Amino acid sequence: MEKSKVIELVGADIYQRENKILSDVNLSVNEGEFVYIIGKVGTGKTSLIKTLNAEIPLIKGLGMVAGISLENLKNKEVYLLRRKLGVVFQDFRLLTDRNVYENLAFVLRATGWTDKTKIELRIEEVLEKVGVADKIKKMPHLLSGGEQQRVVIARAILNDPLILLADEPTGNLDPETSEEILDLFIQLNEAGKTVLMSTHDYAVIAKKPTRTLVCAAGVLNDSETNKTMVDFESMLDAN
Numbered sequence: 544m545e546k547s548k549v550i551e552l553v554g555a556d557i558y559q560r561e562n563k564i565l566s567d568v569n570l571s572v573n574e575g576e577f578v579y580i581i582g583k584v585g586t587g588k589t590s591l592i593k594t595l596n597a598e599i600p601l602i603k604g605l606g607m608v609a610g611i612s613l614e615n616l617k618n619k620e621v622y623l624l625r626r627k628l629g630v631v632f633q634d635f636r637l638l639t640d641r642n643v644y645e646n647l648a649f650v651l652r653a654t655g656w657t658d659k660t661k662i663e664l665r666i667e668e669v670l671e672k673v674g675v676a677d678k679i680k681k682m683p684h685l686l687s688g689g690e691q692q693r694v695v696i697a698r699a700i701l702n703d704p705l706i707l708l709a710d711e712p713t714g715n716l717d718p719e720t721s722e723e724i725l726d727l728f729i730q731l732n733e734a735g736k737t738v739l740m741s742t743h744d745y746a747v748i749a750k751k752p753t754r755t756l757v758c759a760a761g762v763l764n765d766s767e768t769n770k771t772m773v774d775f776e777s778m779l780d781a782n
């Protein structure tokens with residue numbers, strides 16, 4: 544059976560303000576794929592992810608994410624796209640003035656959940672899934688980096704998104720914790736989520752080698768369509 548495309552860019556230019564960062568990006572990702580984005584600092588990994596998330600508008604080319612067209616997407620329609628995406632950043636981005644439960648409840652209420660019992664059950668369920676159910680009442684600053692990142696992943700899957708976009712999700716973590724977080728993404732992928740993950744972490748790629756997009760010199764190379772060997776180590780920064 545043919546798998547459905549969940550991400551597609553055709554002739555897309557990726558911009559940061561007036562600066563073109565990547566030219567003529569052509570990309571097609573099927574439901575259930577696990578794809579890395581790598582490249583040296585400043586080559587456009589985050590810009591690409593932000594374009595898929597509609598944080599950066601697509602002004603040239605065509606784009607489709609989870610069935611929604613990116614070109615001409617109106618501000619008031621962005622929520623339709625965001626509902627189908629779970630986003631995880633390197634710097635956690637939890638609200639620091641409220642505990643784990645309240646961080647997650649905030650997202651559910653903002654996306655239309657009103658029933659308190661259903662909200663509680665869903666929060667318990669996702670925290671259980673990522674292995675931090677016992678941290679439900681904790682304030683974010685009392686959690687380790689790995690625990691905070693687990694909570695962020697729990698937050699990202701609250702609304703059962705089709706796609707997880709992760710921008711260097713292990714960037715601030717030690718190697719052992721990075722591996723645990725990668726394992727979590729692998730589990731979510733095996734359960735059917737499409738994962739697109741930027742990384743600087745060679746150990747991550749070595750643990751789960753898979754399709755890899757390489758940002759370099761203003762273009763995106765895809766290991767899927769360009770079968771020449773990618774020298775991953777030279778493409779990654781030393782950090």
Ligand SMILES: Nc1ncnc2c1ncn2[C@@H]1O[C@H](COP(=O)(O)OP(=O)(O)OP(=O)(O)O)[C@@H](O)[C@H]1O
Nearest residue numbers: 559560562564582583584585586587588589590591
């Ligand atoms: N808000 C912004 N306004 C203007 N230019 C920006 C902005 N954010 C990033 N840039 C520029 O866009 C280019 C691509 O940045 P981007 O963050 O996408 O790279 P990256 O590959 O994700 O880098 P890193 O590995 O450091 O996260 C860089 O030259 C950067 O300086």
